[in-house]
Amino acid sequence: MTERAPVLSVRGLSVRFLMPGGRRVAAVTDAHFDVAAGECLALIGESGCGKSVLASALLGLLPGNARTAGAALLGDLDLLTADERTFARTVRGRLVGLVPQSPAAHLTPVRTIRSQLEETVAELTDVRGRVALRQAAEAAAERAAFPVDHLDHHPHELSGGLAQRAATALALVGDAPLLLADEPTTGLDRDLVDRTVDELRRHVDNVTGGRSRALLMITHDLAAAERIADRIAVMYAGRIVELADATDFFGTPGPRHPYSRGLLDALPDRAFTPIPGLPPELGALPDGCAFAARCDRATDACDALPPLTAVPPSPDAVLPPPAGAPAATVACHHPHAALTEAADRA
Amino acid sequence: MLEMRAITAGYARNAPVFRNVSLSLEPGEALGLLGPSGCGKSTLARVAALLHHPDAGSLTVDGAPVRRWRHRAPREQRTAFGVVFQQARLSADPRLALTDLIAEPLRATGRREDVTGRVAELAATVGLTADLLSRRPHEVSDGQLQRACLARALVLRPRWLVCDEMTAMLDASTTAALVRVVEDYRASTGAGLLAVGHDRVLLDRWCDRTVEWGTLTSG
Numbered sequence: 001m002t003e004r005a006p007v008l009s010v011r012g013l014s015v016r017f018l019m020p021g022g023r024r025v026a027a028v029t030d031a032h033f034d035v036a037a038g039e040c041l042a043l044i045g046e047s048g049c050g051k052s053v054l055a056s057a058l059l060g061l062l063p064g065n066a067r068t069a070g071a072a073l074l075g076d077l078d079l080l081t082a083d084e085r086t087f088a089r090t091v092r093g094r095l096v097g098l099v100p101q102s103p104a105a106h107l108t109p110v111r112t113i114r115s116q117l118e119e120t121v122a123e124l125t126d127v128r129g130r131v132a133l134r135q136a137a138e139a140a141a142e143r144a145a146f147p148v149d150h151l152d153h154h155p156h157e158l159s160g161g162l163a164q165r166a167a168t169a170l171a172l173v174g175d176a177p178l179l180l181a182d183e184p185t186t187g188l189d190r191d192l193v194d195r196t197v198d199e200l201r202r203h204v205d206n207v208t209g210g211r212s213r214a215l216l217m218i219t220h221d222l223a224a225a226e227r228i229a230d231r232i233a234v235m236y237a238g239r240i241v242e243l244a245d246a247t248d249f250f251g252t253p254g255p256r257h258p259y260s261r262g263l264l265d266a267l268p269d270r271a272f273t274p275i276p277g278l279p280p281e282l283g284a285l286p287d288g289c290a291f292a293a294r295c296d297r298a299t300d301a302c303d304a305l306p307p308l309t310a311v312p313p314s315p316d317a318v319l320p321p322p323a324g325a326p327a328a329t330v331a332c333h334h335p336h337a338a339l340t341e342a343a344d345r346a
Numbered sequence: 347m348l349e350m351r352a353i354t355a356g357y358a359r360n361a362p363v364f365r366n367v368s369l370s371l372e373p374g375e376a377l378g379l380l381g382p383s384g385c386g387k388s389t390l391a392r393v394a395a396l397l398h399h400p401d402a403g404s405l406t407v408d409g410a411p412v413r414r415w416r417h418r419a420p421r422e423q424r425t426a427f428g429v430v431f432q433q434a435r436l437s438a439d440p441r442l443a444l445t446d447l448i449a450e451p452l453r454a455t456g457r458r459e460d461v462t463g464r465v466a467e468l469a470a471t472v473g474l475t476a477d478l479l480s481r482r483p484h485e486v487s488d489g490q491l492q493r494a495c496l497a498r499a500l501v502l503r504p505r506w507l508v509c510d511e512m513t514a515m516l517d518a519s520t521t522a523a524l525v526r527v528v529e530d531y532r533a534s535t536g537a538g539l540l541a542v543g544h545d546r547v548l549l550d551r552w553c554d555r556t557v558e559w560g561t562l563t564s565g
Binding site: 045046047048159160186187188189190191192220222262263264266267268269272273274275277278 | 382383384432473475478487488489490514515516517518519520521522523525526544545546547548550551552
């Protein structure tokens with residue numbers, strides 16, 4: 001299908017922070033992934049593994065001491081080499097819509113939601129005139145299921161869920177082909193998490209008409225990821241260690257990387273066992289596999305960095321993977337074969 | 347036994363967050379309190395931990411009625427509680443290194459001689475390395491800081507633990523690790539637990555019994 005052409009294509013993206021004293025922090029290393037229209041890729045991992053730095057890199061929001069390498073292609077535009085003027089005039093809001101982590105901090109506290117929506121509409125679209133702006137702002141609110149009778153409220157008068165919808169409404173105004181959601185569900189209760197991700201999914205599929213969007217969702221909430229994502233990218237210590245179909249990842253054959261498996265086993269509805277140890281410092285990563293110190297499958301081979309390699313399709317797959325579909329990949333010398341093996345061990 | 351009877355509490359006169367809520371915990375019991383955000387469950391947890399003075403109602407801790415809250419509460423009652431909050435960042439003094447953060451309750455209650463041993467022991471329990479202990483909150487991740495906050499809550503060996511959304515900001519692995527630390531502590535000391543949260547799956551797995559906020563107010 002031609003519409004599956006990637007909206008965002010990240011190739012070998014690396015981010016280093018130069019610290020005082022010549023220290024370098026490897027926040028993101030050699031990330032490769034694509035996100036297509038109508039598709040949701042969830043980037044999961046523990047806090048501090050580099051997920052949010054990756055999002056900042058895509059929006060040109062890295063601090064001055066950051067150095068990037070690789071490419072992040074949005075159409076013909078490379079987000080890593082674009083200058084601030086390009087970001088401000090053509091990228092933020094227009095090509096990439098950001099659904100922020102904390103809507104309470106993202107919204108301007110001293111202005112009503114209506115005023116912020118109207119400003120965004122005026123800035124990003126060619127709607128002009130008070131009446132037209134008012135209507136466009138109300139339409140934008142409706143698109144994110146934000147109740148129109150709450151438009152004249154200030155952010156502090158809104159519940160967490162409504163503030164999240166207000167922020168989503170702002171992200172959707174520019175009709176950007178790529179939505180970037182950075183931990184959109186942190187601190188929300190379970191019902192609200194489900195509602196928020198269902199709404200995000202609706203904007204990806206765009207059942208209300210118009211173009212479908214690509215969504216890159218960064219999260220540590222595995223239940224939310226399972227609910228929304230088509231594909232899962234697992235990040236550990238700045239590297240993407242596994243890229244898999246969401247159904248395979250959460251069902252059978254299950255995750256291949258021992259770290260991914262550990263994350264799932266930590267869920268309260270599964271084994272509820274933590275991964276031993278702590279994630280490594282990004283400033284002092286080992287030469288080999290960064291997970292080896294916490295891994296029960298580690299051997300001498302893990303002193304060498306495992307490359308991301310394609311996983312053979314599961315033998316009991318009902319359908320062969322569609323041609324051109326991105327293959328599942330894993331960066332591990334001793335990947336898990338299938339879920340049955342884990343069941344045997346347990 | 348931790349007994350709250352007909353508690354009414356809030357932050358403004360004539361506008362309480364909730365009225366007439368009763369809840370009791372058996373000694374050593376782990377109780378999960380479930381409710382949507384904004385229902386008042388955190389306020390109830392603060393009342394239970396002597397951190398918020400209720401407008402009406404009575405609280406009995408291990409047979410002794412509570413007459414004073416916050417800094418006015420007698421030390422013996424105050425130190426019977428260990429509290430872990432949702433936002434580690436807001437509940438940690440940014441000027442203190444993690445080691446001092448964990449040791450602060452010992453210093454505040456005149457048990458300086460215990461500091462070295464207790465901090466080392468708890469750091470190992472919650473999985474903090476020596477290198478992390480010398481850092482201040484802005485130099486560690488949310489998960490590492492919450493580990494330190496849990497160690498601080500355990501340092502005085504409380505008989506009751508109150509965990510108010512302790513794991514809401516944490517990833518699955520850190521959540522499982524911290525819950526295990528709490529359960530190991532309870533197994534070795536017989537302490538009781540009030541765990542407040544909105545994740546039913548987690549609280550059902552963690553606690554002996556879970557109650558819905560909605561069922562408390564009617565009684």
